[in-house]
Structure formats: C-alpha cells, structure tokens
Amino acid sequence: MKMIDHICIIDDDAITVFGIKKLLTSTIECNNIDAFSNGKLAIEYLSEIVANKTKLPDLIFLDLNMPIMDGWEFLEEFLKLPITDAITVNIVTSSINKEDRDKSNFYKCRTHHNITYNTKPLNKVEIEKITDIA
Numbered sequence: 001m002k003m004i005d006h007i008c009i010i011d012d013d014a015i016t017v018f019g020i021k022k023l024l025t026s027t028i029e030c031n032n033i034d035a036f037s038n039g040k041l042a043i044e045y046l047s048e049i050v051a052n053k054t055k056l057p058d059l060i061f062l063d064l065n066m067p068i069m070d071g072w073e074f075l076e077e078f079l080k081l082p083i084t085d086a087i088t089v090n091i092v093t094s095s096i097n098k099e100d101r102d103k104s105n106f107y108k109c110r111t112h113h114n115i116t117y118n119t120k121p122l123n124k125v126e127i128e129k130i131t132d133i134a
Contacts (some may be wrong), residue, residue, distance in 0.1 A: 002028045002131055004058050005034060009035045010042040010064035011129060012094070016120060020092070021059055023127040038066045039074030050081050056089065059131065062092040063098060072103065077112050090116040090130050 007030055009017050017035045024030060034057070035040035042060075049056055064071035071091060078089070091104050101117055108115040114133055118126055 002029050004030050004131060006030070006032045006055060006057040007034070007059045007061070008042060008046075008057045009061045009132060010031065010066070010071070011035070011061065012037045012041060012066040013063070016063070016092070019121060023122060023124055024131070027127050028131050032085060036129045039069030039077070041068075041073060042067065043074055044054075046078065047083060050083060056083060056085065060087060060089045062089055062091050064095055075107050075115075079107070079113075083113075086112050087115055088116065088130070088133050091115065091117045092120055093117075096121045 007024065009016050011020075021033055021035075024033065034045070034077060036045065037060075043050050046056065062071045062074060069077075072092070075089070093100060104115060104117040116130065116133065118130070122130075
C-alpha cells in the first residue's frame, strides 16, 4: 500500500470530508490527515507551517464553494506562499461549470504545483489516480 505522510482536506461539507477520508484510508497509508472547513483556516495553517519550516502536506483536496474563503481565494493565497516543493492540489467540486474547469487550468499554468480537477463524489479509482500523482 502506498504511503503518503500528510494530507489536507479543505471542504465545508462534513460528509464529503468523511467520504474522502474513508476512500484514502482504504487506498493508502497516511500518518496525518487534517481537515479544514474553509480556505482561511487552511491558509493560516499552511502559512504557519511555512514560517516554522516544518513539513508541508504532500496532497491537498480543495473544495471551491465554501464560506469565509472559497477555493479560488485559497489558491490565490496559497500560490503566494514561498513553497519550493511541488504539492498536488486536487480540486474536488460539485460544479460542472466549464468556467471552473478553465479557471483551474489558468491556475495550473501559473504554478509549479500540480493542480488537478475532479467532480464530486470521488470514487476509489479516482482516489488511486490522485494519490499516485502525490
């Protein structure tokens, strides 16, 4: 079974967070899975990690539609962080809007991080594919 040290899930839907965690634990081994209900909490956490020079997550699951700070706002702030290692940011959204997919490609072209796009709900095959990239 593949090992990933640290994963963050940024989603305000507790059922989605639960589902992603279940799929992850049935697919990989992971030492630490953190969950945040909005982008602001997640960016504060990641900023602290960068400031303290501790281990960043290997993989981030990111919802787009959240209160306080949505996924796009999170990405804007995340890309400003001085992170040299490439982190896989997997957008997981219920949006089927072509403009959201296009916007994810715009961000993908602006960074060294690996940005992928999936629609909810995720299944085990998609989780396996996502974790292979990380």
